[in-house]
Amino acid sequence: GIQVEQSPPDLILQEGANSTLRCNFSDSVNNLQWFHQNPWGQLINLFYIPSGTKQNGRLSATTVATERYSLLYISSSQTTDSGVYFCAPGDYKLSFGAGTTVTVRA
Amino acid sequence: DSGVTQTPKHLITATGQRVTLRCSPRSGDLSVYWYQQSLDQGLQFLIQYYNGEERAKGNILERFSAQQFPDLHSELNLSSLELGDSALYFCASSVTSAVTDTQYFGPGTRLTVL
Numbered sequence: 001g002i003q004v005e006q007s008p009p010d011l012i013l014q015e016g017a018n019s020t021l022r023c024n025f026s027d028s029v030n031n032l033q034w035f036h037q038n039p040w041g042q043l044i045n046l047f048y049i050p051s052g053t054k055q056n057g058r059l060s061a062t063t064v065a066t067e068r069y070s071l072l073y074i075s076s077s078q079t080t081d082s083g084v085y086f087c088a089p090g091d092y093k094l095s096f097g098a099g100t101t102v103t104v105r106a
Numbered sequence: 107d108s109g110v111t112q113t114p115k116h117l118i119t120a121t122g123q124r125v126t127l128r129c130s131p132r133s134g135d136l137s138v139y140w141y142q143q144s145l146d147q148g149l150q151f152l153i154q155y156y157n158g159e160e161r162a163k164g165n166i167l168e169r170f171s172a173q174q175f176p177d178l179h180s181e182l183n184l185s186s187l188e189l190g191d192s193a194l195y196f197c198a199s200s201v202t203s204a205v206t207d208t209q210y211f212g213p214g215t216r217l218t219v220l
Contacts, residue, residue, distance in 0.1 A: 030205040041194055043211040045108065050206070074116075088147065091205035092162050096149035 002027050004097035006087055013077045013104045021072040021100045023087030032063055032089040034072050037099070039083060046072070046085075077104045109133065110212035112197050120217045124185040127215045131178055131199030137161070140172055140202070140208060146150035155180055156203040158206040160179045 001029055003026035013019055025032075032048040047054050051065040058077075063070040084103045088094035107118035109132035119125055131138050140152040151164035155174035166172075169187075174180045184191060194214045 031207075033208065035211070041216070042213050043196060045210060046209065048208040056166075088149075092153040092154055092203060093139075093164055094209060095151070098148060 001094075002029065002089055004014075004087060004089060004094040004095050006085075006097035006100050008100060011042075011100055011102045012080075013102065015077060015104055015106050017077060017079065017104075018070050018073070018075045018104070020085075021044070021074070022087055023070045023072070023089070023097060023100075025038060025040055025068050025087075025095075026080040027089075028065065028068070029089040030091045030096065032087070033094060034061055034070070035086045035088060036081075037084040043086070050089075062094065077102075078106055079104045108210040108212060110197060110199050110202040110210055112195075112212040112215050115213065116213060116216050116218075118220065119187060121187055121189060121220055123187050123219075124183065125217065127184070127195055127197075127217075129180045129182070129197030129199075129212060131180070131197075132210055135201050135210075136178065136200035137200045138164075138174055139206065140180070140182050140215040141198065141211075142193045143196065143214075144190075146190075149196075150184070154203070161203050163164065163180040164194045186219070189219050191218045192217055196212070 020044040047061040053062045111130045126168045150164040154162040198211045200207040
């Protein structure tokens, strides 16, 4: 299966700070999604981004498919951004990384 | 709210028992996927159904089975439960079975096996 490496594993931010999360994957893929798992366990879709760049409010993502990596940018972080961020490349079957645990402090 | 519903939200049972988890996909979605999130294995794909037919299998144990009904809801059956089956079980749905479809995840069912 596809190997997925996410970095950093943990990130502590002061409210208002910017950050970049990275996802490296081992094979070419047709599908790549970013998720935020909130403290209640719910997985929230952030982006469907097998290639290119997308923006949604304070979040943006870039996937460079030829180099097999994706980046998630969080700008002006808020305490509600806390949780675990997962990158999930794949096709019909998404392969999840171990996630980046983000803690935003007020 | 993704539009995918799962019941029950929590389930506590004993080893050796059998449980059924239920999932209703988003309106219009034909594909349903099941994933398991456990502390030691992380999030992993179990199985996919498309319009009532099994489409793909992942790391699903033989003690587990699933089906998708004509109204497109799906059930995941877990039998002879072991302590290690304690996990968060997610259902996801997508419009078709195309690999480029976005998968939308439900809120999950938290299973605790005592």
